[in-house]
Amino acid sequence: MPSSSTPRARKPNTAAHSEEFSVEELAARTGVTVRNIRAYQTAGLLPSPRLQGRQGRYGAQHLGKLVLIRELRRQGFGLDTIGDMLAQTPGGAWSEYSLVSQLFSQSFFTVEPPQRKALSAMAAHWGATATEEQRERLAQNGLYQPLQNDEVEMLSPSLERIGIQLAELGVSLDTVLDLQDELIRHTRAIAKAYVEQLFLVMLQNLAGTKPTQSQANAGLDADLIIEVRSLFERLRPLAMGSISAAFPVVLQQEFDRGIQKRLRKRASR
Numbered sequence: 001m002p003s004s005s006t007p008r009a010r011k012p013n014t015a016a017h018s019e020e021f022s023v024e025e026l027a028a029r030t031g032v033t034v035r036n037i038r039a040y041q042t043a044g045l046l047p048s049p050r051l052q053g054r055q056g057r058y059g060a061q062h063l064g065k066l067v068l069i070r071e072l073r074r075q076g077f078g079l080d081t082i083g084d085m086l087a088q089t090p091g092g093a094w095s096e097y098s099l100v101s102q103l104f105s106q107s108f109f110t111v112e113p114p115q116r117k118a119l120s121a122m123a124a125h126w127g128a129t130a131t132e133e134q135r136e137r138l139a140q141n142g143l144y145q146p147l148q149n150d151e152v153e154m155l156s157p158s159l160e161r162i163g164i165q166l167a168e169l170g171v172s173l174d175t176v177l178d179l180q181d182e183l184i185r186h187t188r189a190i191a192k193a194y195v196e197q198l199f200l201v202m203l204q205n206l207a208g209t210k211p212t213q214s215q216a217n218a219g220l221d222a223d224l225i226i227e228v229r230s231l232f233e234r235l236r237p238l239a240m241g242s243i244s245a246a247f248p249v250v251l252q253q254e255f256d257r258g259i260q261k262r263l264r265k266r267a268s269r
Contacts (some may be wrong), residue, residue: 134174
Protein backbone atom coordinates (compact mmCIF):
# COMPACT_ATOMS: atom_id res chain seq x y z
CA MET A 1 0.00 0.00 0.00
CA PRO A 2 1.51 3.32 -0.96
CA SER A 3 2.70 5.55 1.81
CA SER A 4 0.49 8.49 2.72
CA SER A 5 3.45 10.72 1.99
CA THR A 6 3.60 9.57 -1.61
CA PRO A 7 2.34 12.43 -3.82
CA ARG A 8 -0.71 11.59 -5.86
CA ALA A 9 -0.58 11.99 -9.62
CA ARG A 10 -2.28 15.25 -10.60
CA LYS A 11 -5.09 15.22 -13.10
CA PRO A 12 -4.57 17.53 -16.04
CA ASN A 13 -6.14 20.91 -15.42
CA THR A 14 -8.40 21.10 -18.46
CA ALA A 15 -10.90 23.56 -17.00
CA ALA A 16 -8.65 26.58 -17.46
CA HIS A 17 -8.29 25.90 -21.17
CA SER A 18 -11.57 24.03 -21.88
CA GLU A 19 -12.60 26.62 -24.47
CA GLU A 20 -9.37 26.40 -26.42
CA PHE A 21 -8.99 24.85 -29.85
CA SER A 22 -6.45 24.34 -32.61
CA VAL A 23 -6.10 26.62 -35.63
CA GLU A 24 -7.96 24.02 -37.72
CA GLU A 25 -10.85 24.01 -35.21
CA LEU A 26 -10.86 27.83 -35.19
CA ALA A 27 -11.07 27.82 -38.98
CA ALA A 28 -13.97 25.34 -38.90
CA ARG A 29 -15.88 27.44 -36.35
CA THR A 30 -15.50 30.73 -38.22
CA GLY A 31 -15.29 29.74 -41.88
CA VAL A 32 -11.97 31.59 -42.17
CA THR A 33 -9.17 29.61 -43.77
CA VAL A 34 -6.10 28.62 -41.77
CA ARG A 35 -4.01 30.62 -44.22
CA ASN A 36 -6.03 33.79 -43.57
CA ILE A 37 -5.95 33.26 -39.81
CA ARG A 38 -2.15 33.17 -39.93
CA ALA A 39 -2.13 36.18 -42.26
CA TYR A 40 -4.24 38.14 -39.75
CA GLN A 41 -1.75 37.20 -37.03
CA THR A 42 1.14 38.40 -39.17
CA ALA A 43 -0.70 41.67 -39.82
CA GLY A 44 -1.19 42.15 -36.08
CA LEU A 45 -4.99 41.81 -36.20
CA LEU A 46 -4.98 38.65 -34.07
CA PRO A 47 -2.83 37.98 -31.00
CA SER A 48 -0.51 34.98 -30.99
CA PRO A 49 -2.00 31.73 -29.67
CA ARG A 50 -0.98 30.08 -26.41
CA LEU A 51 1.62 27.45 -27.12
CA GLN A 52 1.06 23.94 -25.84
CA GLY A 53 4.19 22.14 -26.84
CA ARG A 54 4.52 22.98 -30.52
CA GLN A 55 0.80 23.49 -31.09
CA GLY A 56 -0.95 26.84 -30.88
CA ARG A 57 -4.12 26.96 -28.80
CA TYR A 58 -6.77 29.59 -29.52
CA GLY A 59 -9.42 30.88 -27.11
CA ALA A 60 -12.64 32.87 -26.93
CA GLN A 61 -10.82 36.16 -27.55
CA HIS A 62 -9.41 34.85 -30.82
CA LEU A 63 -12.82 33.49 -31.82
CA GLY A 64 -14.74 36.72 -31.16
CA LYS A 65 -12.09 38.89 -32.76
CA LEU A 66 -11.86 36.68 -35.83
CA VAL A 67 -15.64 36.69 -36.34
CA LEU A 68 -15.57 40.49 -36.20
CA ILE A 69 -12.73 40.60 -38.76
CA ARG A 70 -14.65 38.20 -40.99
CA GLU A 71 -17.78 40.37 -40.93
CA LEU A 72 -15.82 43.55 -41.59
CA ARG A 73 -14.05 41.89 -44.52
CA ARG A 74 -17.43 40.83 -45.92
CA GLN A 75 -18.51 44.46 -45.77
CA GLY A 76 -15.51 45.45 -47.90
CA PHE A 77 -13.16 46.93 -45.28
CA GLY A 78 -9.42 46.64 -45.95
CA LEU A 79 -6.97 45.20 -43.44
CA ASP A 80 -5.48 48.59 -42.56
CA THR A 81 -8.92 50.03 -41.82
CA ILE A 82 -9.87 46.96 -39.79
CA GLY A 83 -6.65 47.32 -37.80
CA ASP A 84 -7.54 50.91 -36.92
CA MET A 85 -11.07 49.85 -35.91
CA LEU A 86 -9.81 46.99 -33.76
CA ALA A 87 -7.35 49.31 -32.03
CA GLN A 88 -10.33 51.40 -30.89
CA THR A 89 -12.47 48.43 -29.84
CA PRO A 90 -12.20 47.71 -26.10
CA GLY A 91 -10.82 44.31 -25.16
CA GLY A 92 -13.44 41.69 -24.36
CA ALA A 93 -16.09 43.27 -26.59
CA TRP A 94 -15.26 41.30 -29.75
CA SER A 95 -18.27 38.98 -29.58
CA GLU A 96 -20.72 41.83 -28.99
CA TYR A 97 -19.23 43.94 -31.75
CA SER A 98 -19.24 41.04 -34.20
CA LEU A 99 -22.90 40.38 -33.42
CA VAL A 100 -23.77 44.02 -34.04
CA SER A 101 -21.77 43.88 -37.27
CA GLN A 102 -23.77 40.85 -38.42
CA LEU A 103 -27.11 42.42 -37.45
CA PHE A 104 -26.44 45.67 -39.26
CA SER A 105 -24.37 44.49 -42.22
CA GLN A 106 -25.32 44.61 -45.88
CA SER A 107 -28.41 42.46 -45.42
CA PHE A 108 -30.18 44.73 -42.91
CA PHE A 109 -31.21 47.49 -45.31
CA THR A 110 -31.23 45.32 -48.44
CA VAL A 111 -34.59 45.03 -50.17
CA GLU A 112 -33.55 42.58 -52.90
CA PRO A 113 -30.93 39.83 -53.15
CA PRO A 114 -27.77 40.70 -55.11
CA GLN A 115 -27.04 39.05 -58.44
CA ARG A 116 -23.81 38.08 -60.19
CA LYS A 117 -22.85 39.25 -63.64
CA ALA A 118 -19.71 39.33 -65.77
CA LEU A 119 -18.20 42.81 -65.72
CA SER A 120 -17.25 42.43 -69.38
CA ALA A 121 -20.96 41.99 -70.24
CA MET A 122 -22.17 45.13 -68.46
CA ALA A 123 -22.29 47.10 -71.76
CA ALA A 124 -23.91 44.35 -73.84
CA HIS A 125 -27.28 46.11 -73.85
CA TRP A 126 -25.65 49.09 -75.57
CA GLY A 127 -24.36 46.78 -78.31
CA ALA A 128 -20.77 47.42 -77.28
CA THR A 129 -17.98 46.27 -75.01
CA ALA A 130 -17.34 48.43 -71.94
CA THR A 131 -14.19 50.52 -72.17
CA GLU A 132 -11.57 50.25 -69.45
CA GLU A 133 -12.70 53.61 -68.04
CA GLN A 134 -16.35 52.51 -67.95
CA ARG A 135 -15.40 49.23 -66.27
CA GLU A 136 -13.41 51.17 -63.67
CA ARG A 137 -16.41 53.40 -62.93
CA LEU A 138 -18.63 50.37 -62.50
CA ALA A 139 -16.12 48.78 -60.14
CA GLN A 140 -15.75 51.85 -57.93
CA ASN A 141 -19.22 53.34 -57.54
CA GLY A 142 -20.19 51.11 -54.61
CA LEU A 143 -23.12 49.33 -56.27
CA TYR A 144 -20.99 46.49 -57.59
CA GLN A 145 -18.65 44.34 -55.53
CA PRO A 146 -15.80 42.77 -57.52
CA LEU A 147 -15.61 38.98 -57.40
CA GLN A 148 -13.28 36.54 -59.08
CA ASN A 149 -13.16 35.68 -62.79
CA ASP A 150 -14.30 39.10 -64.06
CA GLU A 151 -17.59 38.81 -62.15
CA VAL A 152 -19.27 41.46 -60.04
CA GLU A 153 -22.07 41.20 -57.51
CA MET A 154 -24.79 43.70 -58.35
CA LEU A 155 -26.12 45.00 -55.03
CA SER A 156 -29.10 46.64 -56.75
CA PRO A 157 -30.33 44.49 -59.66
CA SER A 158 -33.36 46.81 -60.00
CA LEU A 159 -31.08 49.75 -60.77
CA GLU A 160 -29.31 47.68 -63.41
CA ARG A 161 -32.68 46.86 -65.01
CA ILE A 162 -33.46 50.58 -65.12
CA GLY A 163 -30.17 51.10 -66.94
CA ILE A 164 -31.19 48.46 -69.49
CA GLN A 165 -34.50 50.27 -70.11
CA LEU A 166 -32.61 53.54 -70.59
CA ALA A 167 -30.41 51.77 -73.13
CA GLU A 168 -33.55 50.69 -75.01
CA LEU A 169 -34.59 54.37 -75.11
CA GLY A 170 -31.29 55.26 -76.76
CA VAL A 171 -29.56 56.76 -73.72
CA SER A 172 -25.80 56.25 -73.95
CA LEU A 173 -23.87 54.19 -71.41
CA ASP A 174 -21.76 57.20 -70.39
CA THR A 175 -24.94 59.20 -69.66
CA VAL A 176 -26.35 56.33 -67.60
CA LEU A 177 -23.10 56.14 -65.65
CA ASP A 178 -23.14 59.91 -65.10
CA LEU A 179 -26.70 59.71 -63.77
CA GLN A 180 -25.78 56.74 -61.61
CA ASP A 181 -22.77 58.55 -60.14
CA GLU A 182 -24.95 61.57 -59.29
CA LEU A 183 -27.58 59.29 -57.76
CA ILE A 184 -25.00 57.59 -55.57
CA ARG A 185 -23.36 60.86 -54.53
CA HIS A 186 -26.61 62.49 -53.42
CA THR A 187 -28.23 59.41 -51.86
CA ARG A 188 -25.01 58.70 -49.97
CA ALA A 189 -25.16 62.20 -48.50
CA ILE A 190 -28.78 61.64 -47.49
CA ALA A 191 -27.95 58.22 -46.01
CA LYS A 192 -25.05 59.71 -44.06
CA ALA A 193 -27.36 62.36 -42.61
CA TYR A 194 -29.89 59.73 -41.56
CA VAL A 195 -27.21 57.54 -39.98
CA GLU A 196 -25.53 60.35 -38.06
CA GLN A 197 -28.58 62.41 -37.09
CA LEU A 198 -31.12 59.66 -36.52
CA PHE A 199 -29.89 56.08 -36.28
CA LEU A 200 -26.71 56.63 -34.26
CA VAL A 201 -28.32 59.26 -32.03
CA MET A 202 -31.23 56.94 -31.19
CA LEU A 203 -28.80 54.06 -30.63
CA GLN A 204 -26.79 56.19 -28.21
CA ASN A 205 -29.92 57.35 -26.39
CA LEU A 206 -31.25 53.82 -26.09
CA ALA A 207 -27.94 52.46 -24.84
CA GLY A 208 -27.68 55.30 -22.34
CA THR A 209 -30.99 54.39 -20.73
CA LYS A 210 -29.90 50.80 -20.07
CA PRO A 211 -26.72 50.70 -17.99
CA THR A 212 -25.57 47.09 -17.83
CA GLN A 213 -22.52 45.22 -16.67
CA SER A 214 -21.57 44.47 -20.26
CA GLN A 215 -21.67 48.19 -21.05
CA ALA A 216 -19.17 48.70 -18.27
CA ASN A 217 -16.90 46.59 -20.45
CA ALA A 218 -17.88 48.67 -23.51
CA GLY A 219 -20.05 45.88 -24.87
CA LEU A 220 -23.74 45.45 -25.65
CA ASP A 221 -25.93 42.82 -24.05
CA ALA A 222 -28.18 40.57 -26.09
CA ASP A 223 -31.44 42.17 -24.90
CA LEU A 224 -30.23 45.61 -25.90
CA ILE A 225 -29.17 44.38 -29.34
CA ILE A 226 -32.63 42.88 -29.89
CA GLU A 227 -34.27 46.15 -28.81
CA VAL A 228 -31.99 48.19 -31.06
CA ARG A 229 -32.79 45.97 -34.02
CA SER A 230 -36.52 46.28 -33.34
CA LEU A 231 -36.21 50.07 -33.24
CA PHE A 232 -34.24 50.15 -36.48
CA GLU A 233 -36.79 47.83 -38.12
CA ARG A 234 -39.34 50.60 -37.55
CA LEU A 235 -37.01 53.40 -38.64
CA ARG A 236 -35.85 51.69 -41.83
CA PRO A 237 -39.09 52.05 -43.89
CA LEU A 238 -39.52 55.61 -42.63
CA ALA A 239 -36.07 56.61 -43.89
CA MET A 240 -36.54 54.89 -47.25
CA GLY A 241 -40.12 56.09 -47.60
CA SER A 242 -39.18 59.71 -47.00
CA ILE A 243 -36.90 59.64 -50.05
CA SER A 244 -39.61 58.07 -52.21
CA ALA A 245 -42.12 60.66 -50.97
CA ALA A 246 -39.91 63.70 -51.52
CA PHE A 247 -38.34 62.80 -54.87
CA PRO A 248 -41.44 63.13 -57.10
CA VAL A 249 -42.10 66.62 -55.70
CA VAL A 250 -38.50 67.71 -56.19
CA LEU A 251 -38.37 66.10 -59.65
CA GLN A 252 -41.46 68.08 -60.73
CA GLN A 253 -39.96 71.31 -59.36
CA GLU A 254 -36.66 70.75 -61.17
CA PHE A 255 -38.50 69.83 -64.37
CA ASP A 256 -40.50 73.06 -64.21
CA ARG A 257 -37.35 75.10 -63.53
CA GLY A 258 -35.54 73.40 -66.40
CA ILE A 259 -38.38 74.08 -68.86
CA GLN A 260 -38.65 77.72 -67.75
CA LYS A 261 -34.89 78.16 -68.07
CA ARG A 262 -34.96 76.77 -71.62
CA LEU A 263 -37.91 79.01 -72.56
CA ARG A 264 -36.21 82.11 -71.16
CA LYS A 265 -33.02 81.23 -73.00
CA ARG A 266 -34.91 80.77 -76.28
CA ALA A 267 -36.82 84.04 -75.76
CA SER A 268 -33.58 85.94 -75.19
CA ARG A 269 -32.39 84.89 -78.66
